[in-house]
Amino acid sequence: MHIPESNGSAPWLARVLTIFPEMFPGPLGHSLAGKALEAGIWQLETLDIRSFASDKHRSVDDTPFGGGAGMVMRPDVISAAVEAARGHGGQEHTGPVIYLSPRGAPLTQERARALADSPGAILLCGRYEGVDQRALDRLEVEELSVGDYVLSGGELAAMILMDAVVRLLPGVMGNVETLSEESFEQSLLEYPLYTRPAVWEGMEVPEVLLSGHHERIRQWRQAQAEEITRARRPDLWARVEATRAGRRKQR
Ligand code: SAM
Numbered sequence: 122m123h124i125p126e127s128n129g130s131a132p133w134l135a136r137v138l139t140i141f142p143e144m145f146p147g148p149l150g151h152s153l154a155g156k157a158l159e160a161g162i163w164q165l166e167t168l169d170i171r172s173f174a175s176d177k178h179r180s181v182d183d184t185p186f187g188g189g190a191g192m193v194m195r196p197d198v199i200s201a202a203v204e205a206a207r208g209h210g211g212q213e214h215t216g217p218v219i220y221l222s223p224r225g226a227p228l229t230q231e232r233a234r235a236l237a238d239s240p241g242a243i244l245l246c247g248r249y250e251g252v253d254q255r256a257l258d259r260l261e262v263e264e265l266s267v268g269d270y271v272l273s274g275g276e277l278a279a280m281i282l283m284d285a286v287v288r289l290l291p292g293v294m295g296n297v298e299t300l301s302e303e304s305f306e307q308s309l310l311e312y313p314l315y316t317r318p319a320v321w322e323g324m325e326v327p328e329v330l331l332s333g334h335h336e337r338i339r340q341w342r343q344a345q346a347e348e349i350t351r352a353r354r355p356d357l358w359a360r361v362e363a364t365r366a367g368r369r370k371q372r
Contacts, residue, residue, distance in 0.1 A: 125153070125160045125293050133163040133290050134241030135283050136206045136214055137276075138199075140181060140248055142167035144276045154284055157293045163241075165283070168209065170194075173201040182249050192249040196256035199245070203260050206243045216241040218262045220252060221275035221282065225264030228282055230305035232265065236282075237289035244282065246275030302342075308360045310353060312345040 137145060145167050146158060157163055171179045175197070182192035207214050216239050226232075236242055245252070245262060257264070267278040287293060294300055304311040315326040329341045351358045 125157045125162055131240065132161050133237070133239075133287070134212075134214060134216065135163065135165050135279075136209060136241070136243045137165065137167045137246065137279055138170050138202045138206055138244065139167060139246040139274075139276055139279075140170045141246075141274070141276055142169045145280075147276075147280060149280055149283055149287070153293060154287045157287055157290065160292070162290050162292055163283075163287050166209065168202060168206055170198060170202045173198050173205065185250065190250070194247060194249060194252040194256075196253035196259070199252050199256040200260060203243065203245065203256075203262075214241065214243055216243060218243045218245060218260055219282070220245040220247065220257060220262040220264050221267070221278035222247060222251065222264040223266050223269070223271050225266040228265045228267050228285065230285070233282070233285040234289055236286045242282075242286075244275070244279040246279050248274045305357075308350070308357050308364070309346040310350045310357070312342040312349070 139145070146155070146165055149155060149165065150158065154163075158165060170181050174181050174195075180195070181198045182194050185191070185193045203218055206218075217236075219242050221244065265278075265282065267281045272278055289300065300306070302311065315330060319326050319331065327341070329337050332338065347358075347361075350361065
C-alpha cells in the first residue's frame with residue numbers, strides 16, 4: 122500500500138466554516154485522504170460559525186425578509202466567520218473562499234486541479250435555506266455545486282471537494298500515471314476496467330488486454346473511452362470534438 126510522504130512544502134490548507142465542526146474529518150480521516158492528512162500533505166481546520174454569533178443564544182440564522190419558508194444565515198455572523206478564517210490563529214489564508222451551493226458553478230476536475238495548485242481554500246458550509254446574499258457579495262465568494270440536487274447542508278459537499286483536491290496533491294497518489302488516465306482527463310470518461318479472474322461467470326476479459334501488446338491496448342482503451350463518452354455524456358463529447366477541431370484549424 123502507498124504511504125504518502127510530505128514533499129516538505131507547506132500543506133494544502135482547508136479551513137472549513139460550519140455549524141457542525143464535529144462532522145470533520147469524517148470520511149476524510151480514512152484511506153488516501155486520511156493518510157495524507159497524517160503525513161501533513163494537507164491540513165484541515167474547522168471554525169464553528171456559532172462562535173461568531175453575538176447574542177447569548179448563539180443564533181446564526183433568522184427569518185427571510187419577504188417571507189417564505191425556512192431560515193437564512195445572517196450576513197454579520199458569516200462575514201465575521203470568513204474574516205476570521207482569512208487570518209485564523211495568526212496564519213493568514215490566501216486561498217479562495219468557496220461557498221458550497223446548489224446555485225454554484227459545477228465542481229469539475231479542472232477546478233479541482235486548479236485548487237490543488239493553490240495554497241488551499243476556505244470552505245463555507247451553508248445550512249437552512251442558505252446564506253444572506255449581502256455576505257456573499259461583500260466577501261466575494263466563489264459558489265461551487267457538487268451536483269444538480271439539494272443536500273441538507275454544505276458539509277458533505279465540502280468533503281467531496283476536499284477529497285477531489287487532496288488526491289491530486291503531490292505525493293498522495295502512488296502512481297501518477299493513474300491520474301492521467303482517469304475520467305475527465307482530456308474530457309473523456311474512463312475506459313472499462315478488468316482484473317482477475319480472466320473468465321468470471323462465463324464472461325471473458327477482452328482478448329486485447331491479455332495480448333501484452335501495449336500499443337494495441339492503448340488504442341483499444343482510447344476507442345472505448347471515446348465510445349463511452351459519446352454515448353453517456355454528449356456534453357463532454359462536444360467539448361472533445363471542439364478541442365480537436367480547434368487543433369486541426371491551428372495546423
Ligand atoms: N435553499 C437552497 C436552494 O434552493 O438553492 C438550498 C439550501 S440547502 C437545504 C442548505 C445548504 O446545503 C446550502 O446552503 C449549501 O451550502 C448546501 N448544499 C445543498 N445542495 C448543495 C449542492 N448541490 N452543492 C453544494 N452545496 C449544496
